[in-house]
Amino acid sequence: MRSRRFVDHLIALGLALSFILLTFGVQGCGKRNTQEQAVQDHVERSTKPTRRIAFVMKLVGIPYTNACERGMKQAAKELGIEAEFLGPNVGGDIQQQIAIIEDQISRGVDAIVISPNDSQAVKPVIEKAMKKGVKVFTWDSDAPDSKRIFYVAGADDVGIGVDVIDHIAKDIGGKGKVAVLSGGATAPNLNLHIQGVEKGVKKYPGIQLVKPYCYNDDDQQKAIQQALGILQKHPDLAAFACMNSPAVPGAARALIQAGREGKVVIWGLSLPSENRDYIKSGIVNGLTLWDPAKLTYLTTKLVNDYLDGKKPVNGMEVPNIGRLEVRSDGTIIMPGAVITKENVDQFDF
Amino acid sequence: MMHGTSIAVSSLLGLLVGMACGIANAGLITLLHIPPIIATLGTMSILRATTILYTDAKWIGPLPHSFAWVGTKYTPLIILVATTIGMGILLSQARVGRYVYAVGANEEAVRLSGINTQLIKSIVYALNGLLAGVAGLILASSMSSAQSNMAYGYELSVIAAVVIGGTSISGGKGSVLGTVIGAAIMAVLANALILLGVPITWHKVLTGIIIIAAVLVDKFRARHV
Amino acid sequence: MFRMRFFRSKELAVLVLFLGIFAMFAVKTPQFATPYNLLNVARQYSELAVVAVGLTMVIIAGGIDISVGSVVGLSSIMVGVLAVNMHLNIWLACFLALLTGLACGMANGFAITKLGIQPIVTTLAMMSTARGLAYVLSDARTISGLPMSFTGLDQVSVGAIPLAVVVALVIVVAGTVTLRQTAFGRSVYAVGANEEAARLSGTNTRQVKMLVYSITGILAGLSGIMMTTRVSCALPDAGLGFEFEAITAVVMGGSSLKGGEGNIVGTIIGVGIMGILRNGLNLIGVTDTWKVLFLGVMLIIAVLVDNLRTMVGSGHHI
Numbered sequence: 001m002r003s004r005r006f007v008d009h010l011i012a013l014g015l016a017l018s019f020i021l022l023t024f025g026v027q028g029c030g031k032r033n034t035q036e037q038a039v040q041d042h043v044e045r046s047t048k049p050t051r052r053i054a055f056v057m058k059l060v061g062i063p064y065t066n067a068c069e070r071g072m073k074q075a076a077k078e079l080g081i082e083a084e085f086l087g088p089n090v091g092g093d094i095q096q097q098i099a100i101i102e103d104q105i106s107r108g109v110d111a112i113v114i115s116p117n118d119s120q121a122v123k124p125v126i127e128k129a130m131k132k133g134v135k136v137f138t139w140d141s142d143a144p145d146s147k148r149i150f151y152v153a154g155a156d157d158v159g160i161g162v163d164v165i166d167h168i169a170k171d172i173g174g175k176g177k178v179a180v181l182s183g184g185a186t187a188p189n190l191n192l193h194i195q196g197v198e199k200g201v202k203k204y205p206g207i208q209l210v211k212p213y214c215y216n217d218d219d220q221q222k223a224i225q226q227a228l229g230i231l232q233k234h235p236d237l238a239a240f241a242c243m244n245s246p247a248v249p250g251a252a253r254a255l256i257q258a259g260r261e262g263k264v265v266i267w268g269l270s271l272p273s274e275n276r277d278y279i280k281s282g283i284v285n286g287l288t289l290w291d292p293a294k295l296t297y298l299t300t301k302l303v304n305d306y307l308d309g310k311k312p313v314n315g316m317e318v319p320n321i322g323r324l325e326v327r328s329d330g331t332i333i334m335p336g337a338v339i340t341k342e343n344v345d346q347f348d349f
Numbered sequence: 350m351m352h353g354t355s356i357a358v359s360s361l362l363g364l365l366v367g368m369a370c371g372i373a374n375a376g377l378i379t380l381l382h383i384p385p386i387i388a389t390l391g392t393m394s395i396l397r398a399t400t401i402l403y404t405d406a407k408w409i410g411p412l413p414h415s416f417a418w419v420g421t422k423y424t425p426l427i428i429l430v431a432t433t434i435g436m437g438i439l440l441s442q443a444r445v446g447r448y449v450y451a452v453g454a455n456e457e458a459v460r461l462s463g464i465n466t467q468l469i470k471s472i473v474y475a476l477n478g479l480l481a482g483v484a485g486l487i488l489a490s491s492m493s494s495a496q497s498n499m500a501y502g503y504e505l506s507v508i509a510a511v512v513i514g515g516t517s518i519s520g521g522k523g524s525v526l527g528t529v530i531g532a533a534i535m536a537v538l539a540n541a542l543i544l545l546g547v548p549i550t551w552h553k554v555l556t557g558i559i560i561i562a563a564v565l566v567d568k569f570r571a572r573h574v
Numbered sequence: 575m576f577r578m579r580f581f582r583s584k585e586l587a588v589l590v591l592f593l594g595i596f597a598m599f600a601v602k603t604p605q606f607a608t609p610y611n612l613l614n615v616a617r618q619y620s621e622l623a624v625v626a627v628g629l630t631m632v633i634i635a636g637g638i639d640i641s642v643g644s645v646v647g648l649s650s651i652m653v654g655v656l657a658v659n660m661h662l663n664i665w666l667a668c669f670l671a672l673l674t675g676l677a678c679g680m681a682n683g684f685a686i687t688k689l690g691i692q693p694i695v696t697t698l699a700m701m702s703t704a705r706g707l708a709y710v711l712s713d714a715r716t717i718s719g720l721p722m723s724f725t726g727l728d729q730v731s732v733g734a735i736p737l738a739v740v741v742a743l744v745i746v747v748a749g750t751v752t753l754r755q756t757a758f759g760r761s762v763y764a765v766g767a768n769e770e771a772a773r774l775s776g777t778n779t780r781q782v783k784m785l786v787y788s789i790t791g792i793l794a795g796l797s798g799i800m801m802t803t804r805v806s807c808a809l810p811d812a813g814l815g816f817e818f819e820a821i822t823a824v825v826m827g828g829s830s831l832k833g834g835e836g837n838i839v840g841t842i843i844g845v846g847i848m849g850i851l852r853n854g855l856n857l858i859g860v861t862d863t864w865k866v867l868f869l870g871v872m873l874i875i876a877v878l879v880d881n882l883r884t885m886v887g888s889g890h891h892i
Contacts, residue, residue, distance in 0.1 A: 060861075061496075066407050084859060089401060089866075094716075095814060096862070098805065099618055103856035106611040107603075120718040121805040124728065185714035212548045215714070220492050221499060229543030253492065383877045384831045386638075386694075390818065394870025401863045508698060518692040550714050553706025560699040564691050 050082045053111045053303055054104040055296070056097060057087035058141065058187065059218060063274050064245040064292050067349050068140070071293030075300035083300060084109075092184035092217050094118045098125050105129050111303050114148070115140035119188035122146065135307065139299040140292075141189035142331070150312065150330040152299040154290025157189050160336070161196020161243075163288050164267050165207070167338075168239045171265045171285050175206025176238025179230045180213040181223060181251060181268075183244030193243045193269065210234060216246060223250025224257070231258050242268025248287065252278040272339050272347040279344045290336035291349045294321055298334055356413050364482040370396060371478020375471035393504070409495040425487050429529070432480065437525040449473060453520030509556060510535050513563040534559065585840045587879065588827055592847050599854035606850075606857055613736060619849040620742035621646070621797040621804075621813070623842060626820045627749040628790030630841045633824050634753070635786045636766035636833025637686065637693040641700035642794045642820060645678045646813025647708040649798025654717030654808020657724070664724045672795040678704055679791015683784035701817070708810045718807035725806040738800050745793065750838045762786060766833025822869055823848055826876040847872070 055072055057065050069085040076083035086104075088096035094117040102125060104112050112134055116122040123146040126136045130147045139152040155163075168178060180197060182190045194213065201207050214226035223246045231237060231254060240251040248270035255261045266284045271292070278284040298321050302312055314326040322335040339347055370392065377388040440446035448469050451459045460466045489495045514531030516523025538559065542552055600607040625642050632639045649671040656667035678700060685696040730737040753759035764772040765782045773779045794813070801812040823844035829836020852865045 061401065061407070063408060086861065089863060092811065093814060094805070094809065094811060095801075099852070100856065100862070102614055102618060103853055106605055106608075106614055106853070107857050107859075108605055118716050118807075118809075120716045120807045121809055124725075124804065124806050186716055212546065214543075215549065219499075220494075220496060221488065224492065225539070226543070226549075229540055232540070233544045233546070249492075257491075377874065381878055382881050383874060387821075387825055387831060387873060387877050390821065391870040391874040394866045394873070398863045398867035398870065402867070505698060505701070509702070512695050512698070518695055548710070548713075550709035551706065553702045554710060555706070557699040557701070557703030557706060560695065560702065561685065561691070564695055564699075565689065568690065 050080075051304065051307060052082045052084075052107075052109040053113060053300065054084045054086060054107075054109045055113045055115075055139075055300075056100050056104070057085065057115050058092070058097070058117050058184070059090065060085070060087040061089060062218060062246065063271055067271065067273075067292040068296040071291075071296035071298075072300050074293070075297040075304075079301065079304050081300075081304060088117075092117050092186070094121045094186070098122065101125050101129065105132055105134055109134060110307055111135040111137065113137045113139050113299055113303060114143070116143050116188065117184060118186040119143040119146070135303075137299070137303055137306075139295065141187060143188065144329065148330070149306065150302075150326075150332055152295065152302060152332045152334065153189075154292070154295045154334055155288070155336040156333055157192035158196040158199065160269065160288055161193040161198075162200035163196075163338075164193070164241050164243075164269070165197045165200035165204070167267045167286055167288065168241060168265055169204045169207060171267070172207075172238045174204050177208050177210050177234050177236060178239045178241050179210040179227075179234070179237055181227060181230075181240055181242045181244075181247035182213055182215050183218045183247070185215045187244075190243045197241055197243075207238075210237070216244070216250065218244060218246055220246045220250060223247050224253050227251045227254030228258060231255070231260060231264070237264055239265035239267065242266065242270065244268075245270040245274065248284055249274050249278065252283045255283060271349055272344050273349060276344055279339070279341055282341065286338060286340040288336065288338050290334060291347070293349055295334060297321075298324075302332065360486055363486060364479060367482020367485065368475050368479040371475040371481075372471060374478070375467075375474035378474070379467040379470050404495070412489065412493050412495065425491070428483065428487065432483070433525055433529050436476075440525055445469065445472065450521055453522070455521070506535060506556075507532075509560050512560055515563075515567055517567075531563070585828060585837070585843065588840055588843045588847070588876075592843050592850070595847060595854070596850055599850060599857070603854070603857045606854055609734065611853065611857075613734065613739070615849045615853045616739045616742075617736045617804075618853075619845055620736075620738040621800050622816060622819055622823070622848075623742040623845050624745050624793050624797045624800065625790075625813075625816055626823050626841050626845050627745050627838055628786075628793035629817075629820045630824050630827070630829055630836060630838050631749065631753065631762055631786045632693075632790050633821075633829050633831060634766045634833060634836050635762045635783055636769060637783065637786070638821075638831070639682065639697045639787065639790055640694065640817040640821075641678065641682060641697040641704055642790060643813035643816035644701045644704035644708070645675050645791060645794035646798040646801060646816060647810055648678065648704040649675050649795040650802045650808045650812040651708040651712045651717070651810055652808075653799060653802050654720065655711050657721070658717050658719045658808070664721050668724075668799050671799055672792055675791045675793070675795020675798065676788055677791070678794070679788040680784070682791065683787035686787065687780040687783050705810075708812075712808065712810045714810055716805075716807040716809050720802070720806060720808070725803055728803040728806070738804070741796075741800065745796070746838060746842055753838060758782070758785070763834055766835070768834070819848060819869075822873050825873060828880070830880065 057068060059065065065087065072083050072085055086100050088100070090096070097117055098121065101112060101114065105128065112129055114122065114126070114136065115138065119142065122143050126143060126146045126148055129136045136148045137150055137152070138148045140154070142151040142153070142157070165178070178201070180194060182194060184190065198209070201209055210230065214230065216222040216226055227240065227250050240247070242248045242251055248266060248268040251266050252275065255264055261283045267286050267288070269289050270287050271289065272279070272287060275284050275287065279286070298318060301318070305312070312324065312326050312332055316324050316326070318324060325333040337347065374389055374392055377383045377392070378385050440449060448459065448464055452466050452469050456466055488499055510531035511523070511528045512518065512531070513534055514523070514527030514529065516527060535556065538555060539552060542549060605611055625646065629639055629642060652671040652674045653667050656662045656670055657664045682696055682700050685691045686693050727737060732740045753762060761772065761777045761782050764777055765779050769779055798812055802808055824836065824841045825831065826847060827836065827840030827842070827844035829841065848869065851868060852862065855862070855865050
């Protein structure tokens with residue numbers, strides 16, 4: 001019996017020790033930006049604490065979010081502040097997102113910028129943060145009736161949906177069946193894009209939206225399967241209206257697999273870098289998007305300015321970005337782009 | 350592939366890694382006596398996390414055009430048919446196959462009769478890992494990119510397919526063909542919902558019902574045979 | 575006599591692990607060991623703790639239940655659908671949500687005991703069906719508009735401790751007392767250790783199993799309600815991933831999946847480890863992915879430790 005007890009304690013201690021060693025090792029290579037580590041070390045030697053901003057995205061690990069992260073890091077480097085890019089590993093997981101936000105509050109960061117998976121569920125935690133003195137902003141996707149200070153978007157969320165259906169209408173001659181492919185069913189920005197599509201389609205009585213819409217939760221494979229299903233059900237489908245970035249290549253691959261490339265029009269919100277080949281070969285007709293790196297870069301700068309006491313003003317010009325529209329409800333819109341075969345090589349995002 | 354190796358060699362390495370994972374699982378289960386469900390739950394986390402960390406959560410792509418044939422048109426179907434025939438023959442005709450059934454039915458008896466049960470189990474898990482690798486190649490090819498977050502939640506769909514196909518969770522019973530039929534049912538279900546215009550949200554509910562129905566049918570048949 | 579048992583138990587090993595991790599994070603980052611942060615973590619993991627209590631009982635009885643997470647989600651949606659869409663009194667809606675959890679648990683129990691379907695298959699089917707129902711009823715969206723009297727519960731504290739944590743503690747104590755002191759508790763262990771022997775000695779094994787699954791169902795229902803107050807809306811994805819986390823906590827806490835062994839205190843320490851692990855890593859600035867990695871490793875090590883102990887203790891190979 002005694003030896004059993006001893007073994008217990010020994011093993012538990014050994015576990016704890018190895019765990020400690022592991023984490024020390026992890027911290028070394030876990031911190032993704034050694035640049036920020038250097039900045040932090042330098043600043044810790046001086047007396048002023050570094051400003052810290054945490055970005056909590058809907059998810060991490062797809063090209064769109066990687067581009068956002070690049071923009072954030074660029075801005076952080078230029079401003080000499082510390083910024084972290086966080087988010088759940090699984091698309092649409094609002095619970096994990098809330099937990100990450102709560103931990104950032106505990107961490108005592110100066111500001112949290114969120115692209116929420118759900119605009120309602122995130123309200124309590126935003127309020128909690130603001131009460132604790134942590135400033136909260138949203139970008140990419142909004143929580144409109146929460147306590148967030150302002151929202152930075154790459155486009156008018158509804159307007160871009162209208163744009164998509166307008167482009168489609170032009171390419172299909174104003175009539176035909178159009179299928180809507182979207183990401184998370186509760187994602188606020190995506191649902192606003194869909195609203196835009198529904199609003200814009202009223203101008204074209206010859207266009208019929210296929211119901212129900214498909215939601216791929218930002219999973220590339222699901223996007224392809226759903227697109228294939230739609231093609232099967234509606235062999236006379238005229239176009240795909242794609243609301244999130246995996247949906248465009250998803251629809252493109254579905255067309256290739258079904259041997260229908262070129263027969264169905266594709267327009268949507270996705271990155272040129274993901275779709276360059278498809279656009280050039282004509283499978284995808286065009287994209288309407290903003291540069292997510294630029295968007296996040298801009299957001300980082302605007303948040304930093306706000307923390308310095310400078311509020312964004314309607315019509316302000318930002319170098320490298322353009323003119324910003326600032327609305328009274330706190331929405332800030334950056335100019336976007338329409339990407340087609342003609343200009344696809346101009347864009348590097 | 351990231352480091353400049355040819356896609357053919359990388360694919361082969363991918364398959365070997367799959368098999369290695371299978372063998373690792375086998376080691377945990379047979380040598381260290383960890384219950385399979387825990388061992389594989391553990392390795393599931395470890396592998397998923399390692400993949401994400403290794404790729405820094407970025408997708409690797411686009412993959413070379415020469416690789417595209419693996420995942421498009423009829424190749425996956427051919428691979429499926431070949432695998433089914435191959436594994437089916439292995440299970441039903443080869444001695445190893447019969448041992449697999451025996452171990453599932455009564456492991457202790459098999460061990461006592463002198464057969465190396467650890468080896469049998471290791472082969473099974475290794476094959477499992479290898480086939481998972483093949484599936485990974487097909488998926489990557491079909492999307493022309495290697496994604497660390499792909500195939501989330503596949504384990505449960507796979508288990509559902511296996512159960513629907515008549516394999517018993519307690520071991521000793523089942524067939525490859527049954528599983529393929531089970532998988533086909535799952536695929537048809539998803540497709541049928543879209544064709545019928547039923548909202549995708551019903552998919553999970555129907556999957557659950559089909560699982561129970563399949564198991565009950567199986568029990569009913571067993572009792573009345 | 576109780577103290578003697580404690581020092582020899584597995585729980586001490588897990589406790590030492592917990593304290594080790596705690597100490598390490600406390601040293602590494604100043605924000606970790608603050609009351610604000612720790613209470614936050616406790617709050618975050620209250621829902622999981624409640625579910626884990628039920629799951630511990632199921633596992634001790636020799637079963638398993640992977641549907642718990644989905645039942646949490648369904649319960650949350652029931653609150654939303656009943657209170658908002660159908661305008662029922664919020665407290666009635668909560669009660670009905672609890673009943674829904676109970677119904678799911680009883681369905682599991684029925685399929686396992688009367689129909690003879692394996693627990694993993696039954697709960698796999700329930701997992702899919704419950705989550706699916708949650709999506710169907712809510713059209714995969716969150717339902718907001720819950721009355722303030724309900725959502726305000728999230729802010730309520732007993733002293734400095736959030737109400738949810740108190741609820742979780744009450745459930746933990748109730749569960750521990752049930753398992754240790756009541757005849758029912760003893761029969762749970764007996765059924766898990768050797769079902770046939772238990773049956774032959776007169777225990778109604780079917781009833782015991784039915785009860786543990788039903789209890790787990792109600793607790794999942796309760797957890798769903800708690801989650802709903804936290805996010806102030808009914809969440810179809812509530813409880814996503816709970817089954818994996820809960821099983822990890824239960825196994826780390828010393829319960830054996832073969833049944834007949836384990837206790838709730840160990841499970842709760844396991845939940846605690848998961849909580850401070852995620853929280854600590856986040857505070858250091860390491861991504862969540864590492865937490866997944868660590869959990870997988872710790873799970874395997876926990877079982878290995880258990881096997882080692884059995885080997886050392888009994889002196890021969892397992």
